[in-house]
Structures are given as structure tokens and as C-alpha cells.
Amino acid sequence: MNKYLVVLCLLVAVSGCSKDSVEFSIDNPTAAPISVTIDGTSYEVQPRAARELSLRAGLHSMESATTGKLGFVVYTGTRGGLINPTFSPYLIVNEVYATNATTAKGFRPGEQTVQLDGVDFKGPFVLSDALFIDRTWSYGVHEDFPREIRVGRDSKGNIKSKVFSKDDFIRYVEEAEGTTGLYARSRKATPPPQRHLPQDAPLPTFADPEMESKAAPLKDLYRRYRQATTADEQAALQKAYAPAVQELLPLYAAKARSASREENEKYNELITRVGAALGWSARVVE
Template sequence: MNSVKKRLIPLLLVALLAGCGDRSASYSIDNPTDKPLSLTIDGKAYEVAAHDAESVSLSAGEHTMKGDVVGDIRFISYYRGRGGIINPTLGDYVIYRQSFEKVNTKSPGYQGKLDTIVLDGVPFEGTMKQSDALFIDKDWTYGVDEELPDSVTEHDNGLNNTVHNKVFRAKDFIAFFEKNADAKGYFEANRPKNPSPVVHKLTVLSPTLPPIDDPALEKLAEPLRENYAKYLKAKDASDQEALQKENFTLSMAFSRGAMAINDKTRLSPESSSQIDAFQRAIGEAYGSTALVEP
């Protein structure tokens, strides 16, 4: 039963904490390359210099974009979106999780699980995640052009550490990583001699949620499927807000129903796996600031 609860809780959190804000979101059109970048949003041309960025505020609703890499697309910016980076080159970014320990503490506290990312064929391990999405949702304190400080001053939260995220362009992250004495030259030393070309593709969410084979669970899932399909097409801020609220209510009902089913007949590993996939898909949609239209 505990395993089922653990799988269902994230779905509720996504519905409840999908973001904070209002009917517009602030984005940064970022250019990590050595050449100027041209991008058109809603008919307005943006020229971004090499290794530079330009701010843009987008209202909740449908927008258009045209660029050399992404092509000619339509996308939806969502109500309560957090904003973030618009990545028209589809290049790699790294969101690094930095733990700051309390002075004189003997226990550092939880710093986050280690993950492995790969940049140009070279693996890096640490508390970080990688993204090449067109829209990278903001979950950092320090942006691409802000330095990660050596220390921070905050109110005492009763913990032995506090954690802040910093987002890096790929090249900047490599330079940051190699500041450690034992990591100097790591990237070139481990870079494949004949690396395979990295292909970055525009991510478009599936118009339908993953299947659930269990008939009872599927009956519970049907209202969420309808809600999800509407949300991917919702172009009005008021409609988006209403669907977000509805999603929370439906998610609560799904959780209660699934746990009741599990109490009567323990769910199979296959059903649990399908619930995971179902939740991740909903979480990706409702946790996104903006999405390319299917």
C-alpha cells in the first residue's frame, strides 16, 4: 500500500503546485552559440548576440515562433507559468543543485541524489539535471549570467544546509566543473575521438496520456484524460485556470479511487508501472510553463 501512495502523491503535488504567477510569464531568449541568433515571436523579430540573452514577457495563450532550428511553430504559454529560458538552438543546459552548509555544522544535511548527464559524449556525475528543451522551466535562483556564490545568508530554517539551483550553458558548466583541482582537463581527456553527432529534436507532448490496462483504474483515469486533452489546446487564460483547478479535483478522486482498489486487490507491478507513466505525463504537462502545440 505504501508504494501506491508514493506513486500517487507526486500527481497531487503537480496539480497543487504547478506554479505561481499570473496571466503572463517572463522568459529569457538565450543564445549560447558563437554567432548571432535570429528569432521571431508573434511576428516580432529578436536579434540576440552571441553568448547573450534578451528578455520577453508572454501572456497566457497561443503564440507563434519562427527560427532556424525550431522551424515555424505554434505554442501555448500557460497561466501561472514560472517562465524560464527560451532555447531556440535546442542546446544543452545544466541545472546544478548547490548545497550551502550551515557554518560550524558537523552534519551537512541532505544534498540531493547524484545523477549522471552526458555533454558531447562526456559523462558528468553530480546533483544536477540536463535539458535541451525549447522551454526550460525556471527552477533556479541563479541564471546563466549570474555567479554561484561561495556563501549565502538566510534566516535559520532549522536545517543544517540550504540548497539553491544555478542554470548553466553547457560550456559554462564544463568550465565550472573543471575549477576543481582534480577535474582540470576532464572534458578533453574524456571526450571521444570521433564523437557521434548530437541530434536535438523539438519535444512535442503526446496528445493522449499513456494507457492503463486495469479496467477499474482506467475508468478512474478517463476524466483526467479528457482534462489533459483540453489543457493541451487551452488558449485562454481563464480556461487554463479552470482546467488547472479541475485537474486538482480529478487527481484527488483518482488517488482515493486507486488506493481503494489497491486495498481490495493489490495492484500488479504492471499496473503500478502504468500509473507511474500516467502521472509523469500529466506532471510534464501541468508542470510546464509553455508547450509546443501537438
């Protein structure tokens, strides 16, 4: 999709999270009601509806027909997001708001191709069917993109995002592109995906002993963060992340030019994976 909203500027307030409770939404995009039990409390969620709940940082339990019984940990100070017990696909769409078409080009978000039932959609989209989908959007599943937003006096535009259920995403894209019915005509009969919880792969190991030694504190932080179950422990590790990266960075900068492509890719993977972990709102306990 190549759609940009060109409108006048306005101001949008973003609410934050309290230190040790995180806001989630149990979403049900299906045509049948679902039941999800969290910490012994049953949440009945009607079709194409959601239930909001606040969870304190730490260990929790969940049970549903699709997930079975599992434990999960909530991380303090994070933005929360969707609990997706049906493992349905959700799509995050980025849209540009600008004062004119010329300015909009300067805010053009990155594009990628996502696939639904064998049909490709290219645009500023991100696809996820994870059990926990961390909030990176401005507008939720049951909110609309506004026609206008407010920004500061010196700004000429901004990028905002919204998360869509599969059906709403298809309708949104087809209406925007004037291709209503294209997905229904093009979709292929595909077997249902195998639902499984993601397995954690080992962090990369550097061939350079000095790099491996210097990276050890960052790797240890990642390991400890995965196991952290109290708000205080999680917060302390969050604060330790930047200093750990700063300890490794000068050595990497000195070696990057002479290092192999593989070693440089290992560094990028390490930084990306540890940084992503610090953004988790919730994670299933192995």
C-alpha cells in the same frame, strides 16, 4: 561532482509571476549571433548573451534558422524559463548551503550521470536541450552561485540550483574538482544530435476497467490542458487537477497491493505526466 558550499545562513527572495504574463529569456550560448522572431518581433541575441521578454498566456508564433516556423502556447501562472532556439545543452546544478559540513550531509541532493560528447559527469545534475526549458532554478545562466544565502533562524541549510550553458558547466565542474582540461582531452567526436520536437505518447491504459473509468477525468483534463489557449481556461484546469487526483487516489490505494507491477507503474506514469504538464511554461503546438 561532489561539491558542497558550507557557509553561514541568509534569506533569498523569489519573485513570482503575474497571472497572465510569463517571463522568458532567449539564450544564445554559441559563438555567433542569432535572430529569433516571436509574434512578428525580431530579437537579435549576441553570442553568449540573452534577451528577456514577457509573453502573455495563449498562442504565439516563432521563427528562427534552427527551429523554422512553429506555433507555441504559453501557460498562465507558471515560472517561465529559457527559450533555447539553438537546441543547446543546458545543465541544472544543485548545490548545498549549510552552516557546517555535518549539516550539509543531511541536505545531500540526488545524483545522476549526464553525458556531454561522450564524457560522463556524475553529480546533482539535470540535462536538457529542449526548446523550452521550464525554470526550476534559483540562479540563471548569466548569474553566479552566491557565496552565502539567508534562511530562517530555525533553518541550518538549504539547496539552491543554477542553470549553466555547456561550456560554463564544464568549467565550473572542472574548477571545483581540480580536473581542468579533462573534458577537452576525453571528449569524443560524435555526430550532431538529430534535432526534433518531442512527440506526445498516449497516456497509459489500465487493464482494470474500474481504474480506467476513474482515471478518465484526469486523462480528459490532460487532453484539454494541452489544447487550452486562454489564461482563464488554463487556470480553471489547473484548479481542477488536485480534485481529479483525489477522486482517483482512494480507488488506487484500495487496489495497489493486489495490482500487478505493470498496473502500479501505469498509475505512477499517469500522475507524473499529468502533474508535469501542469508545470509547463510553454509548449510547441502540434
